[in-house]
Amino acid sequence: METVSTNQSFGGVQGVYRHASSATGTDMMFSVFVPPHEEGATLPVVWYLSGLTCTHANVTEKGEYRRLCSELGLIFVAPDTSPRGEGVADDPDGAYDFGLGAGFYVDATQEPYSRHYRMWSYVTQELPDIVADHFPVDRDRQSIMGHSMGGHGALTIGLAYPDRFKAISAFAPIVAPSQVPWGQKALDGYLGDDRAAWRKHDAVAMIEDGARCGALLVDQGSADNFLNDQLKPHLLAAACEAVGIDLTLHLQPGYDHSYYFISTFMADHLRWHAERL
């Protein structure tokens, strides 16, 4: 693991790192914020998964999480959203919603994407080991959150590993990718037309199929351009209601899909996570 940069901030250290990933077969970058802590202590860790077009940098620069992470003693890890580099296949038309910057947190089974697009294995297996090897994390106290496509990632990974993640939250998540254009394009492109495979990467379908978790927190802006066509939080609300999952869904009047929205409610989410860690 190579250190790209470190900057002191809010009493802790914001780092950016690079490593050769065996999961994706590429170099991958990620950021980690370690708050001030006593020598030898281990700390709970919050995983943050980003949305379409993003890298680790968006939330690192605009997420406004460091103040709260320092106050609450949380490590904050932000992976990239896809493999990148020479030989990594992109969307044939260079679209923003598939390929580079749009890995959708799945292990692709379809050529040519199956060679590098293995973000599920990367985020759930490889990167946790690397982070645990290099930072003072308590692996018994982990939680996960994300934005948009990363909200989809947080929900599906959190539902797949309910014992690992003590809390799951999301900003404007894609809750039912099988039912919306972004998700249909991605799941078809990465997983082919096997709808059974899709259901393992669709939070609403996972709940319908028996996946369970503790309480969920979702914030969604009412002025989000993607609300009605791509996000559809009412589908998650209905799925949770049907099986008794405790979902807190805030529809925030006037907020859009941007980091101006995320940063506004980041502190609420981190406090909610810390109470469960």
Next chain:
Amino acid sequence: METVSTNQSFGGVQGVYRHASSATGTDMMFSVFVPPHEEGATLPVVWYLSGLTCTHANVTEKGEYRRLCSELGLIFVAPDTSPRGEGVADDPDGAYDFGLGAGFYVDATQEPYSRHYRMWSYVTQELPDIVADHFPVDRDRQSIMGHSMGGHGALTIGLAYPDRFKAISAFAPIVAPSQVPWGQKALDGYLGDDRAAWRKHDAVAMIEDGARCGALLVDQGSADNFLNDQLKPHLLAAACEAVGIDLTLHLQPGYDHSYYFISTFMADHLRWHAERL
């Protein structure tokens, strides 16, 4: 004035605007955050001047000021750092520290810069009128802050208009441009070799020459790469000490010159401003 974008954030509105500037003879962009407020109320305004290479966008995205501005009821205005566009002369070698992104908050007298580089007039005269025309500002309650080159701008403008600005603060400011390479290059390039003209744009020289202001707050990172060669806060401390200006200078151990430093101490500065507004 054209609205480029508005985003709801922390209960207020973060806007980015463009207008044709008579001072610079170019289009200029700036950002304004207006916190939530009662209909018809007027609010105090904090001016934030950015550093070398920056536009309005850096602090707008990375400054983490909106939470506090909403809590304290402050309007926050961030101008660009230079004129831009076709026909605007840049550094002959394209250096980062002169020309585009490096207006140094002076009215240039030297060709070819004198045509457009009139950032002193822009920031002190033209933009305040535009902001007052379009936003609910109380012009009797204004303060000014800045970073690096923008710290120089905040100090020199604050010292030039002590009645207008109730508070002046800076992050890692250039305090004595006449005595450091960045400032010498800029003042020579924009103002020529007339050292008397330089003294009106050098905070330490202004204080030596009789300029006065209320209390000053400066935060400076100890791990700032530019500390010893370009910033030299001890020169400001000595000048203030000599004439009895109340300077609070925090040397913050381990912090560098970046927005990771600025965002850490932004809340302290805004609270300090609000107490004086």
